[in-house]
Amino acid sequence: MPHRIEITLKDEVRDPRGERIKREIEHFLHLNVDQVRTIDVYTVDAQLSPEELGQVAAGPFSDPVIQNYSVGKPAASGFDYLVEVGFRAGVTDNVGRTAGEAIGYLLGRPLASGEGVYTSVQYLISGKLSREDAERIATGLLCNTLIQRYQILDAASFKAQGGVAPFVPKVQGEAKVAVNSVNLEVSDEELMRISRDGVLALTLDEMKIIQAHYRDAKVLEARKSVGLGAAPTDVELEALAQTWSEHCKHKIFSADVSYEDGEGNREEIKSLFKSFIQKTTADVRAALGAKDYCLSVFKDNAGVIRFNDDWSLVFKVETHNSPSALDPYGGALTGIVGVNRDPFGTGKGAKLIFNTDVFCFADPFYGKELPKRLLHPRRIYEGVVEGVEHGGNKSGIPTVNGSLVFDDRFAGKPLVFCGTAGIMPAKIKDEPSHQKRIVPGDLIVMTGGRIGKDGIHGATFSSEELNENSPVSAVQIGDPITQKRMFDFLIRARDKGLYRFITDNGAGGLSSSIGEMSEECGGCQLDLSLAPLKYPGLAPWEILISEAQERMSLAVPPENIDAFMEMAKRFNVEATVLGSFTDSGIFHMLYGEKTVAYLPLSFMHAGLPPMQIPARWAKPVHEEPAVAEAADYTGDLKGLLSSLNICSKESVVRRYDHEVQGGSVVKPFTGVDNDGPSDAAVVRPILDSFEAVVVGHGICPRYSDIDAYDMAANAIDEGLRNYVAVGGSLDLLAGLDNFCWCDPILSDRTPDGPYKMAQLVRANKALYDYCTVFSMPLISGKDSMKNDFYDGTTKISIPPTLLFSVIGKMEDARLAVTMDAKRAGDQVYLLGATANELGASEYLAQKGYVGNNVPKVDANAALATYRAYHGALNAGLVASCHDLSDGGLAVAAAESAFAGGFGMELDLAKVPFKGDAADKKDAVLLFSESASRLLVTVRAEKAEAFEKALAGTTFAKIGAVTEAKNVSVKGLSGKVVVNSAISELKAAWQEPLKDL
Amino acid sequence: MTKAKALVITGNGTNCEMEAAHACRLGGFDEARIAHISELMSGEVSLDDYHFLNLTGGFLDGDDLGSAKAQANRLRYAAVQGKGELLVDQISRFIADGKLILGVCNGFQLLVKMGMLPALGGDYLKQTATLTYNASGRFQDRWCYLKCDAASPSLYTRGIEGGVYLPVRHGEGKFLVDDAKTLEAIEAKHLSCLKYSDKHYAAPTMEFPENPNGSVNAIAGICDETGRVMGLMPHPEAFVHRTQHPRWTREELPEEGEGLIFFKNAAKYVKENF
Known part of the structure; x- marks a missing residue:
């Protein structure tokens, strides 16, 4: 009772x-x-x-x-x-x-x-x-x-009624352990019904490939030997659906793409991933030669680079968009604790040192009607922010860097990017820690949480658009404490060398983790009936694909199993032996004595031919507004400072512990009142050393409205310049690409698929073009390709978005630079050239336009600026540095001034301009978002040395920091065009989100 | 001379064990051991072998029943294997032996909820105060000025002139007491050694954000009457080097952070008394 x-x-x-x-x-x-x-x-x-x-x-x-x-x-x-x-x-x-x-x-x-x-x-x-x-x-x-x-x-x-009656929400399990076989000898329509009704997200072609497999006489013979009939079991079909899901298989990035560039050229691309992303890294590494610092790229749960002789650095960024749309709190919480398991499950396991998070939402003050089933953007905002707060803070991992991006198309699906970095000893028991292997005979062990019906079909569901019937069971709620306990135990087991291989259970559950592990040694035999359950009544296929959280899968050598299990017990962590790894070539699942799945690994992992996807680029043409000349732009500047994309996010950021673990060097907020927005984070992961990790990111989805190539180029450049601004080294750094796209596959629902696919091709081309020049290897990433909402009448597609994260090293954290102006009399320099590039800028957005002149990134000029600046920083010549991004020079100067508590006097006539002189106008100089620019303040007595250090790059002294607490900008005519007290600018910047 | 030995307990959601151990070493402890709670419960590690117990920041059991509640319950009732005693017996003996306990953030919440602070009249197992949700209803990570009471018996704050500047990082830091008499006694005995204040350490404040949580009498930290057991919401272990200060790139600061004094005082006390 x-x-x-x-x-x-x-x-x-x-x-x-x-x-x-x-x-x-x-x-x-x-x-x-x-x-x-x-x-x-x-x-x-x-x-x-x-x-x-x-x-x-x-x-x-x-x-x-x-x-x-x-x-x-x-x-x-x-x-x-x-x-x-x-x-x-x-x-x-x-x-x-x-x-x-x-x-x-x-x-x-x-x-x-x-x-x-x-x-x-x-x-x-x-x-x-x-x-x-x-x-x-x-x-x-x-x-x-x-x-x-x-x-x-x-x-x-x-x-x-005398109060509320007690109610026990207990899962009432009817102990059904039935395994059904599914007859695939049916019509095409019926095949598709099976896929759709089962949330398998398999296409007709894929269903037919499976059908063909089960017609193969050899396959049938082998099945007969283990007591299976001709038709696939539900366990097998589900395992294949998980393994082949877009979420797990990245079919779009592996596809054969036929790309037309809109100028009559045609290109056949075999896999965007291989042709651009992997090739970027391969070419950068080849060029680095003996200096190559990449240790493990693309093959593990996260990328690994060298930090120093004793330590390796691990980083991964993930998205958790679809679950966050349905249950913002649980989805985001699971997003952060889920990505924690990636570095933890990389190599032999890494200690987690920081989180990053980037959210893309619609306006939280959105006042119009929304399609049914979509939650209001404000509820998504509140839930996601709180989910990541609980996930990060409770796990004891500082959230050091992030941003919030607003565009009303994110009402269709919010984007929730969560990243986690870790460090691990370069060697553990004399073996490189970033490597791991499995020997046939090793035991399959699952640790952590139990399996329930939560998160069933997460991988396949997120491979489809969000619709009215999206399954409830796809949502999970993370439990940071169960995971923390497990990590506390596993990191100690790692150091004792008790296991050989570790990976996480994420999308696809055991079917993915054990499926991938089986490839290491050539097979597995696992008894699903041994898996610990939250409640009875789960069918074998549910046990196999459940995405219940807080679980790791390990390969433990038989000789260590007693020590491993004993230690788990002592740390109050559940660990269960489920079977063993083999070299049979078979993914062999049992339920008790009975075989319930018998899939050749060769079919599971290589049975799928690449998709064929058309891509056709047609450059969009937007109305080009005339830039109106005005006598005063102070109002425009305040308007920009109060725009959602630019305004202070302090009310959110202060809810995230950004200092736990004690290594914080450059915090999210800086300046005289601790409220100026830092460009990037600097963290010391080893407390008795001043070697530091630097992390920054770039994201500018608006530019996709003009050209996704430039969107990607600018995201890469923004990530790098944020990283460089605080002091990140150009000789030890890496990039992570996270693509969030709208569905680019041509269909009735997506008639513009070829255009969206062309956008994806172009973004990938930019990745290669820029990262190779910047010598920035890509070490990991992720794609999420179905960020659309469709309810039969309304379709909302997100703007194609690349989040580009940059991680690297700073040899001495004590040289780090922050963005706040430091003292009156300091000289103000603008590094990099400004052009008439207001296209898709925040300034034009405020005026209701997109325009066409999207910022173009000159990679070589950018690199020259960054190298010279980094030299000046290392020589101690830089007082402050702030990157120019949304809102251009005017916003960067205002932020630097009010963060520092000083005024600033600038002269637009001195700004280095690139392009047609007729385009050189005050509004362009103030608000253009031209890439690769930094606003730097320098002590007067160091100005000469600074100029010498920057020689050969495009830069100019454009003004000075003043005691008078006023930002004053002289226009080209010589008259003052911006004039405001810093207190007013700061108030405008702090107002919009301060109460959220 | 005795080796000064510090113990930092971790497990079940404690997060600040690394930096707390680091601060102990910098402060002068010869040894700073991080022990998992399971090692205490199994008897592998015994409090008796240490002088200074650190209960540090984190989210014990997710703060699921209220901050540190579940751990307070665990420490109170969990038995040490093979020793025929409860963990709480070891802790009581530790205090009786004249040893030192510092609770920071979640550790402060734990001490208060076990009754070990303020422990008026030496009753270490009766809860008379609590730490609950910030008045803002939000978790806050921000730096605060803490005015120090020079007349306090706390051995940790000895030598602090005016006050210290430290970060707070909590959602449940609002200090409340069970009745007016408790508060009077805390104040009369100068147990409220740290109070949120203005930046000149002129006076305690109830204004947000200087007072980040709305604590009664702006109390940020308290000690027991011996001065050996202390708890505070701000994090002294998070400011042991100038690069941890939010404005280190613009202010001339000494190498050593202001939080280190807590650990130096503890190490000095141990070396002088054991």
């Missing part, structure tokens, strides 16, 4: 959670409420005596200083409507799990199997509301009905 324990705050204690809900009800739903109070409810489904329940309530469940508790009696009173929100059955309930453990410690006996604690929250709302209003509050704000359930009671019904 379940028991309800309700925890209330004492009357005199403020309820910040209730206060926040009250504000959000008013803000989002435009309803006035007098008060919201909250109650935490624990439903204890366990055999406990009344005394024990009292002890539990008084002890771990409540805080005697500020809370009261009530066992079995409703505590709520003084409300008009009560809304209680709890999880649906099977959804991860972290607090409930901790509560159950706490009972175990308190009573000295763990909860019995099947017993559990389930949490919910009661919101007591006072105000003049109708039942409909309460319903709107429940479904529009408090409850995500995909993963949560709710009930609403008014005061009278609450009284009449």
Whole structure:
């Protein structure tokens, strides 16, 4: 019999959670409420005596200083409507799990199997509301009905029924372990129905390839020998669907592309990935020769480069877009704790040193009608920000770098990029730590969380557009603490050499992790019935593909298994032997004695011929606005500072612990009041050394509206210049490419597929063209290709987006430079040339235009600037440096000035200009987003040496830092065209998101 | 001379063990051992072998039942294998032996919720104060000025002139007490050794963001009456070198960060008393 324990705050204690809900009800739903109070409810489904329940309530469940508790009696009173929100059955309930453990410690006996604690929250709302209003509050704000359930009671019904009845959201498992075979000897339509209804995301061609496999006489004979019939089992079909999903297989990047460039040239490209991304790295490494510092690229869960003789550096950036669209909190939380497992599962395992995050959202103040099923951008914003906050902070990994990008097309799908870096000893037990292998006979071990129905079909679902019927089960909620415990254990097991191979369980679950591991040694034999389950009743195929979180798969040599298991037990981490690796060539799954899948690895991993994709480029032509001449641009500058893409993100960033682990050198905010926006982060991962890791990124999706080639070029350049600005070395750095695209495959729904594919080709060409000149190897990356929303009538496609992350080294962190102007009298230099490149700029966006003159990146000029600047920085000649990006020179100067607490006087006539003299206008010089430019301040006595260091590059002294706290810019006519107190500029910049 | 030995407990969501151990070493401890809680529970590591216990920052058990609540419950009831005693017995003995405990952030929350602070009248197992959600309702990572009470018995803050500048990184840092008498006693005995203040350390403040969480009387850290057990929300281990300061690129700062004094004082005390 379940028991309800309700925890209330004492009357005199403020309820910040209730206060926040009250504000959000008013803000989002435009309803006035007098008060919201909250109650935490624990439903204890366990055999406990009344005394024990009292002890539990008084002890771990409540805080005697500020809370009261009530066992079995409703505590709520003084409300008009009560809304209680709890999880649906099977959804991860972290607090409930901790509560159950706490009972175990308190009573000295763990909860019995099947017993559990389930949490919910009661919101007591006072105000003049109708039942409909309460319903709107429940479904529009408090409850995500995909993963949560709710009930609403008014005061009278609450009284009449004596409170809320205990409810146990336990998965009711009917113990079905049936394996079904699927008849593929059917019509094409029927094949597609099988794919669609099963969320397999397999195309007709793929279904027919599978059909053909099961007609092969040799295959049938082998199947017969293990007791399988001719038709594939559901386990096999699901395993193939996961392995062949766009998410896991990257079919678009591996495809044969027929590209027409719009000028009559045709190019046949065999795999974008091989032709551009891998080739970039191969060519850069060949050019580096003996100086090559890449250790492991593309083949593992993350890329690995050398940091120094003793340590290697690991980095990976992932996306978690589709789950974040459905459940922003759970999706983003899973995104961050998921990407944590990538560096941890790279080589023999890395210690995690920082996270990065970049979010692309629609306007959180969006006021128009949205298609059904799409959550309001503000809810996505709130949920994602909180999910990453909990995932990062609780894991003890500082979030050091990131950004927020806004474009209303991200209402169709938000982009949630999460990155994690790690370090590992260069050698562990005399073996290079970035290498690992599996020997046939090694045991298959799974550690960490248990398997449930959460995250089933995540990989295949994210390989499709979001639609009204997107499956609930695809959503998971991460549990940072279970993962942290597992990492605490595994890193110690690593150092003892207890395992040979480690990888993470992410998309596709065991089918992917064990499938990939099997390739290392040539086969596996695994008994799915041994896998630990959260609750009974999972079919074998569900066990195989579940994406339940916090799990790693390992290969443990038999001689180490006892030590491994004993240590796991001591660290309170679940570890289970599921089978062993073989060299049979077969992915062999059993359920108990019975074979349930028998797939040749050669078919699983190489059975799929490349897709054939047409790509046709046609350069878009936008209206070209005349740049209006004005006498004063101060208003335009303030408008830009208040635009969502440029304004301060401090309200979000301060919610992320960016200093844990103690290595923070350049923080996200800097300057006299700790509120100026840093360009990149500098982190010391080893506390008794001043060698540092530098990380920055570039992202500019708007430029895709003109040409995705330039979008990519600018993202690469922005990533690099942010990295260089703070002090990153050009001799030890690497890039990571994360593509988020809209579906580029020609179909009825996507008639413009060839254009979108051409955009993808062009972005890839830019990657090769720029990274080879910059000598920046690509070490890892990811693509997410189906970022569209379609409900049958409305289609929303995101702008093609490349996030380009740059990671590298700084030999001495004490030379790092920040973006805030440091003192009056310092000289202000602008590095790099400015051109009439307002195309797709924030300035034109404010005026309602796109334009055509997208910034073009001159890679050689950029590199010359960066090298010369880096030399000046190392010689201690630089006081401050800020990169120019959105909003151009005017925004960069304003930010540098107000961050430093000084004024700045600039003269536009001195700005180096490139191009037709007729285009040289004040607005262009102020707001053009020409690439590869840095705004640098230099002490007057170091100016000469600085100029000498920059000799041979394009740069000019354009003004000075002033004591007067005013930004004043002289236009080409000699008259002042921008003039404002820095306090006003800062206020404009801080205003838009400060209350979010 | 005795080797000064510091112990840093980790596991179940503790995050700051590396930098806390680093600060102990820089502060003068001869040994700074990071021990997993499972090593204490298995009896492999015993508190008795150390002088200075660091309960440092993190999210014990995800702060799922309220910050540090689950660990407070665990430490209170978990038995040490093969020793016939509870972990809490070891901790009580550690205090009785005149040894030192510093709780930072999550460690402060843990000490308060176990009753080990303020521990008025030497009762180390009765909870009279708490740390709860920031008044802003938000996690905050920001640097704060902390005015130091020179009359405090805390041995950790000895020699601090005016105050110290340290980062806070928490969502549940609002210090509250069970009744007015507790607060009076804390103040009368100068146990509230650190208070959020203006940047000149002139006066405690209740204004956000200088006071990042709305703590009663602006209390950021307290000690027990012996001065040997102390807890604070700000992170002294996060400022042991000037490059950790948010404005180190623009201000002339000494090499050593202001947080190191807590660890230096602890090491000095151990060396003088053991």
